[in-house]
Amino acid sequence: MIFAKELNETLRTCLTADPRVLVLGEDIADPYGGAFKVTRGLSTAFPDRVRTMPISEGAIAGISAGLALAGYRPIAEIMFGDFLTLVFDQVVNHIAKYQAMYAGQATCPVIVRAPSGGHRGYGPTHSQSLEKHFLGVPHLRVVAASLVHDPRAVFEELLAQDSPVLYVEHKLLYPQHLTVPENGRSGDLLAAQDASPGMLPTVCLSAVPREECAVTVLAYGYQAMLAAKVVERLAVEEEIFVELLVPAQLAPMDWAPVERSVGVTGRLVTVEEGSGGWSWGTEAAATISRRLFRELRSPVDVVASEPTVIPSSRTKESRILVGEGQIEAALRAAAA
Incomplete structure (x- = not known):
């Protein structure tokens, strides 16, 4: 299966297995299904838990943080990784800090998904790989999608822990077939x-x-x-x-x-x-x-x-x- 469809099935599995999981983002609802169609069909299957948000990355991150503090497991999509600059404050000064600030009594397990990278001619503000600016932020995990890692196994591990995560997905991976290792x-x-x-x-x-x-x-x-x-x-x-x-x-x-x-x-x-x-x-x-x-x-x-x-x-x-x-x-x- 190509990566985009496998990621779609991964999110569907997460939503099915855990009622606390929510998917939030801009234009992710059907019939559009997201800029790269990763969420296509999910809002039809889970209308109360897959929600299109206003065009405000800060609002997406802030609402996700509040939901996570309340016990939910939000997965927030940022339409283009370039717009991660608009959630930097929420992620660095809030989402990544709560668990340590409150000695483990509060957790904020937000997963932020971000399509990133270039080679598609999208120009200066839609082609960047900005994940280096989040590396080294205490208590934040930065994870990169690849064709050799099964996204289902990755998300199962991420949802089993309380750490917030930035999950970067290079846009050119979406149409390619997975080559997850099998039999060595x-x-x-x-x-x-x-x-x-x-x-x-x-x-x-x-x-x-x-x-x-x-x-x-x-x-x-x-x-x-x-x-x-x-x-x-x-x-x-x-x-x-x-x-x-x-x-x-x-x-x-x-x-x-x-x-x-x-x-x-x-x-x-x-x-x-x-x-x-x-x-x-x-x-x-x-x-x-x-x-x-x-x-x-x-x-x-x-x-x-x-x-x-x-x-x-x-x-x-x-x-x-x-x-x-x-x-x-x-x-x-x-x-x-």
């Missing part, structure tokens, strides 16, 4: 899951066993899918073997799977679509450099998009956002 493989690549207790799994993909890999590449979301294509192509065409790690959870980050891989390969490349500088990749570079200084054979390379406005022109956009070309060049350089 994901597509044509070897696959395994690695996770520390209480953390969402990191999926490890490679063409050969880890011991034969020369580089570790760490990527999430749509960029992980681009990296998988590069990993497979380099292995088949030139016998350059790379292990790809795809974490579901970006913050707090589970560093143990990364340490286990880099401890063998000695080299790390990180990939993200967000703009370069002060990013997830730089945090990974700092952490792994500190923890595995003696094992590293070269500095950690951080691949990210250009720190500038994303243009509407598809040609210019492709030069600014990370694509397969930049990923392949970084992996070749690391393996040399």
Whole structure:
């Protein structure tokens, strides 16, 4: 099943299994069913619990916070991830703080869904990957959708805990088919899951066993899918073997799977679509450099998009956002 439909079925399962679950957002009701049709059919099946909201992201976040404090489990959709800037105050100063402020006597388990990313020519304010601005916020989990993580399993885990969550979904994942690991493989690549207790799994993909890999590449979301294509192509065409790690959870980050891989390969490349500088990749570079200084054979390379406005022109956009070309060049350089 393609990712958008699987995510729709995931939300349907959540609504069916738990009467406390609510879905809120702009234009999510039928017949429109959301900007990317992820909620299509849900308001018809659950008219009292799937509600279209006014065009106010602050109101969506604030109402979700109140509902969560009252015992509900709201899942709030922000139509475009760019508009996360409008919920920053509610998320950082309220939703993420309540449980710690009140010593666990109050919880605010809001899940905020945000379609993000570019490569569709949507221009400067509808193409960004802004999740790096939420990384490191105490008590907030940041989770990234991918084609190798089953959204049903992810949401089951998220709803079982009381932590608020930002769940980012790259828009280019929606029409693609899931390749969740099965029988030790994901597509044509070897696959395994690695996770520390209480953390969402990191999926490890490679063409050969880890011991034969020369580089570790760490990527999430749509960029992980681009990296998988590069990993497979380099292995088949030139016998350059790379292990790809795809974490579901970006913050707090589970560093143990990364340490286990880099401890063998000695080299790390990180990939993200967000703009370069002060990013997830730089945090990974700092952490792994500190923890595995003696094992590293070269500095950690951080691949990210250009720190500038994303243009509407598809040609210019492709030069600014990370694509397969930049990923392949970084992996070749690391393996040399």
